[in-house]
Amino acid sequence: MAVVYIGLLKVSSNYPELEMDDPKSAVLTLPQTRPTVMVGLHYILPVVVLVWCLMVERMSPGLSAFWATMFMIFIMVTQRPVIAFFRGQSQLAADVKEGFKDLWDGLVAGARNMIGIGIATATAGIVVGAVSQTGVGLVLADVVEILSGGNLMMILLLTALLSLILGMGLPTTANYIVVSALMAPVIVLLGQQNGLIVPLIAVHLFVFYFGIMADVTPPVGLASFAAAAVSGGDPLRTGFQAFTTACAPRRYRSCSSSILTCC
Template sequence: MANVLTTGQFTIPLMMRFGYRPAFAGAVEATASMGGQIMPPVMGAAAFIMAETIGVPFSDIAIAAAIPAILYFGSAFWMVHLEAGKNNLVGLPKDQCPSVLGALKESWYLILPLAALVYLLFSGFTPLFAGVIGIALTVALILGTRIVGFIGPTVLRVGFWVVLGLIAAALWRMGLRTEHLAFAIVGLLVLPCLALKGGRETLALLVQSLADGAKNAVGVGVACALVGVLIGILTLTGLASSFASTIMDLSGGNLLIALLLTMLACIVLGTGLPTTANYIITAAIAAPALLQMGVPLIVSHMFVFYFGIMADLTPPVALAALAASSICRAGHMEIGWIATRVAMAGYVVPFMAVYDPALMLQTDDPLAVAYVLFKALISIGLWGAATIGYFWTPMNWAERVFAAAAAFLFVLSLPVTDEAGFVMTAAFLLWQRHRLRRLGRTSAPA
């Protein structure tokens, strides 16, 4: 919700300005904001708790989440593209588009703290250590940038950073611990900022930012503590194991039914809860049911993690959609239903990963990964066409139902369903090409 309310202030009015209807703009923003929690390399706080819960390095969680996250955002991008084609929308003229390379060339150094954070996380350091170092580097970069602003020639500015690096290297060789070294460098930069013009304002802003971060962390800590009590009660009373047994009994040993029941349980349990508390609860009472049915450990926890997150997009509560409605001035439920369709990859990909764990890179066979990724892309492409009602040409309801059926055939990862899905996909493409020619065009619109 915080993501929607922050970035949505810019993105939603921009989308509406270019012709997207308000509800669709709000749904896209809600979908994209939710995706931040599943996108490596950092992901959300619940991903770090997952690593601690199942006893694997965080890097394993990030690697498993990579392809599903790409598919999630790829699905949202595809929906936006088809909506633009359906309504003949165009973006900014090329001469008005901002230059990505220009921005990187001008402010490339701002990515250094993030790069260091990611390096530490994937090098096996604890999230706590990596976070502390990342914060210290960010503070050092901000303070150092303020100081070099008063240094004239470029040579002297470069020399400042070189000297700072040499001081850090000298302190490290003296045996100073890494976290103590980081704080020493920050303290060294604070002193000149106290005397420079604007330095005190920069320090005040940093203190306020650190305080805001601490306040946000308190909410996560309290949620973990309270949910820990709840999990203890569920474990001691046997309710957690009985919940898993109930799902197995109701499913009758059928994996698809068990997955559907687990999905519904995760969405209901996650309604209105913060993601961290949501995952802790669902991992304690829902993931064991999947483990008992032979689903791999990481895949089972990623399954409940995904659907716990999707609860914030799923009506009737859909808190992310509620946040977006305050900006785009569209109906809360209308945004929620559109967001559910735009984010369909978040609902479908976990099922595909259960039936074929190669989608979460739980295999050493690159061909298996390439094949399941290819199927997932086709499925998302077909679902986008069915949702928007447009591919190369506008689609009627019969065509949309046909495309949706072909998309869902790829989920089960059975030879017969894959073959049927490919045949239906080919038929759909041929039909769309035929309609395109009937309309008097020889190529699809851009």
């Protein structure tokens, strides 16, 4: 990972630094695609660390996120000195100071962005807590089991439908918390009862996909209503078009292919 990181910084040093946009400027120009991508390739590495810890090392989600965050902090502090070294403009003390300043600015921006997520997570936690205390999750498992008759495809179809309903009107973070707490255990439990081992990450991605689909699916479809407000179109027609596009079997990954992937 260290060799790949240094190599990507070497590639990044061959391009000029990106200029910050001025939000007060009357005219904003889009940056060029290739320089923007090549300068920031090393920012993909924390995601690689996260996936590696989850999929290969089998760490817990919290511990995996911790190591990915630690690697991101390492990148923020060290990228400026290394890039300056490759460009022949090394000023170690000043570059390290700028790196810590970038880290501080990132922590401040992250804390501010987490305010809305924290509120959504707290609200979703109330819903999940009420459901777990009242036993609704077990009732959902029983309903899915009775209606599916033990057939895995029917289990997945019914779970997708319930995830679609539960995800209506929820923001992304709260959506995932609700569907993963209510519907993911249903697939795992019923799969084990029928002698099937379904990978946990596949289950979570499956229910999250259909939970997010609620944002473009009428009658709620918050994202469709927002898009219709911008375009001036009909919200319901926009929602049906968005749902059709997201599940088109020929041009895009279809709902059935997602179900088969989970299988």
